[in-house]
Amino acid sequence: MLSRTAGDLYWMSRYLERAENRARMLDISYSLSLMPQDGREGLDELAMPLLITGTLDEYLGWHGQLHGERMLQFFALDPNNPTSIFSCLRAARTNAHAVRGRITADMWENMNSTWLEMRGIAAEGLTRYGISRFCEWVKQRSQLFRGATTGTLMRHDAYRFLRLGTHIERADNTLRLLDSRYEMLGDKEASLTEGSAYAYYQWTALLRALSASEAYTELYRDAPGVRQVSELLILRDDLPRSLHSCLDEINQILVSLPGNTGRSAQRLGAELGARLRFTSVDDILSEGLHVWLSDFIVEIGNLADAIHRSYLEVA
Structure with a gap:
């Protein structure tokens, strides 16, 4: 197999797994932030995904201060943040397109429909769609792709x-x-x-x-x-x-x-x-x-x- 093809396959799966892991991080932090907190601990909890992924400084450079709704948007749906869930799924779909001939039709349809749905969610907005619902959706789409891979490739x-x-x-x-x-x-x-x-x-x-x-x-x-x-x-x-x-x-x-x-x-x-x-x-x-x-x-x-x-x- 050519190194370029192997790299596209490798990074396609990494980006998809990364999107799922980002959703898991976001879900746990959002859930814990809703618990009764002293002082600013709830906001600090929401900032945890930024700390884990090393993007807190980038966020502060864009937005200047910690703000719950903006942090959720930045981490989940911001197309300008290369580590957001939106960007991870976009990169996974780009890699899948590059190796369209090496994956099955079921895998491609799953990846392409995931990206189309992602664009629709981004247009609707995270608050309106629902944060927990969004995290579950990301996990389910990743799991569906792995199922298609295991079952057809x-x-x-x-x-x-x-x-x-x-x-x-x-x-x-x-x-x-x-x-x-x-x-x-x-x-x-x-x-x-x-x-x-x-x-x-x-x-x-x-x-x-x-x-x-x-x-x-x-x-x-x-x-x-x-x-x-x-x-x-x-x-x-x-x-x-x-x-x-x-x-x-x-x-x-x-x-x-x-x-x-x-x-x-x-x-x-x-x-x-x-x-x-x-x-x-x-x-x-x-x-x-x-x-x-x-x-x-x-x-x-x-x-x-x-x-x-x-x-x-x-x-």
């Missing part, structure tokens, strides 16, 4: 690069969401009781955002806390959005790709996978959860760079 290199992009993006998002919730609790985590309403709603919202609520209740009896949630989202290999599960998928895909150009990416992926297999939640917490997560976010970025150099650079 041959298991050749195109399928592998699509899945590779999805899991690289997903791993990064899980780490960032977990880190943001832990940082939002800050020093309060040490003093909160297991039954604290503040901690409970923070952790429960995170689990819901990552579609992990049912898994948590099946595996744990206690109220969500930093130890249990970290173990679930980092080390469990049977949770689809956990870091361990994503790395397992990435490594299986890298090994299956033909040729010898990907040795550096395969080696780095295997090293990160081994690091997860031979660590425990106690090791992570003793190092410091924020420190550990920040380091692994960098490592996932390094793995993405290695994949790009190995497979996606156009000679």
Whole structure:
């Protein structure tokens, strides 16, 4: 497969997964901002997606001050913000058009109709359409595309690069969401009781955002806390959005790709996978959860760079 084609497929899936992850971030922050808050915490909660994605400075440059409605518009529907959900879906559709001959008709129709609906929602406005309804719509459209991909596309290199992009993006998002919730609790985590309403709603919202609520209740009896949630989202290999599960998928895909150009990416992926297999939640917490997560976010970025150099650079 040509590097340009592989790159379009890889980035199409990354942008679509990114749009879904942006919707998950927005949904959790919007829901928590509606809870009774002291001072400006509700507005700070709405600013969290901007902090996670590194776009707060860009937003302030455009708008000058934090404002709930403008932040929602900027993060969700602003066509001039390259990291907005609108821009992610536009980029995914552009990449899909470039590889129209390598994906199935069902995949293309799903992607094209998603983009057309996105334009209609943008014209209607987020407040009128409904924020929670919009977030659910984005998640559903992403899931429909993955279903069409799984159900109709041959298991050749195109399928592998699509899945590779999805899991690289997903791993990064899980780490960032977990880190943001832990940082939002800050020093309060040490003093909160297991039954604290503040901690409970923070952790429960995170689990819901990552579609992990049912898994948590099946595996744990206690109220969500930093130890249990970290173990679930980092080390469990049977949770689809956990870091361990994503790395397992990435490594299986890298090994299956033909040729010898990907040795550096395969080696780095295997090293990160081994690091997860031979660590425990106690090791992570003793190092410091924020420190550990920040380091692994960098490592996932390094793995993405290695994949790009190995497979996606156009000679």
